[in-house]
Amino acid sequence: MSDAVLFDVDDGIAIITLNRPDTRNCLSEDVRDGLAQAWDRFENSDDLRVAVLTGAGESFCAGGDLKEMVATGMQVPPRDMFALPYDTVELTKPTIAAVNGAAFAGGWMIAQACDLCVASSRAKFAVTEVKVGRSSPWASPLIHMIPQRIMMEILLTGKPISAQRAYEIGLVNRIAEPHDLLDSAVGLAREILVGAPLSVRAARETVMLSTEMGRSAALQAARAASEVCYRSEDAQEGPAAFAAKRTPRWQGH
Numbered sequence: 001m002s003d004a005v006l007f008d009v010d011d012g013i014a015i016i017t018l019n020r021p022d023t024r025n026c027l028s029e030d031v032r033d034g035l036a037q038a039w040d041r042f043e044n045s046d047d048l049r050v051a052v053l054t055g056a057g058e059s060f061c062a063g064g065d066l067k068e069m070v071a072t073g074m075q076v077p078p079r080d081m082f083a084l085p086y087d088t089v090e091l092t093k094p095t096i097a098a099v100n101g102a103a104f105a106g107g108w109m110i111a112q113a114c115d116l117c118v119a120s121s122r123a124k125f126a127v128t129e130v131k132v133g134r135s136s137p138w139a140s141p142l143i144h145m146i147p148q149r150i151m152m153e154i155l156l157t158g159k160p161i162s163a164q165r166a167y168e169i170g171l172v173n174r175i176a177e178p179h180d181l182l183d184s185a186v187g188l189a190r191e192i193l194v195g196a197p198l199s200v201r202a203a204r205e206t207v208m209l210s211t212e213m214g215r216s217a218a219l220q221a222a223r224a225a226s227e228v229c230y231r232s233e234d235a236q237e238g239p240a241a242f243a244a245k246r247t248p249r250w251q252g253h
Helices: 029-043 066-072 106-113 137-144 148-157 163-168 178-193 197-212 215-230 234-244
Strands: 005-010 013-018 050-055 095-099 102-104 116-120 124-126 174-176
Touching: 005 029, 013 029, 013 178, 050 106, 050 178, 095 106, 095 178, 102 106, 106 124, 106 137, 116 163, 116 178, 124 163, 137 148, 163 174, 174 178, 197 215, 197 234, 215 234
Parallel strands: 013 050, 050 095, 095 116, 102 124, 116 174
Antiparallel strands: 005 013
């Protein structure tokens, strides 16, 4: 991997860092390529179960590379231009955005694409496309995260919101002081690691199916998605460990 995106491992957790602080970690070609490689490495490493995405320096990600857009005369971005978890990138494991500063436009996009979000108290979020004549179709899933009128104001004005406001509307799970941000995100990842891998996967799929479908269809699909979990060795190990008052030994199968 190039140095545009760093990849570190911490006991089952992948820590992925956008590493172009001089450009506020904007989504230039080298960052996009590095991010795609990082997600691929995470998904295909059996020993990695949760990923934390953050940015180097004072910004999380300032968005797309506007200079590149001018130079190329870019109109509609190619469908596969950005490596977005669970969208253009197939992932089966949980992801956490650790937003350390500005998450604007494409920065909001990649934070939104992650399953969970921990934000620094100094973080700011904005969908700024209306200010530069672009659009934000990627923001459509926001309707499942925040109320309609709040989403409307954010997209129509392009004005930033604070980490506290992002927490209040449900965009952010937790707020941490800047020096505690990564520890807080890793701590949340460790809470996920306590669970059985197949149970975590089924839980994540249940949430996403519920987002996509109506009640009856989601129930049926979630039952099907849980079959592998129920039939696993871990489904026997969990109750056995509880009965024996010991820590379960998850196998992931």
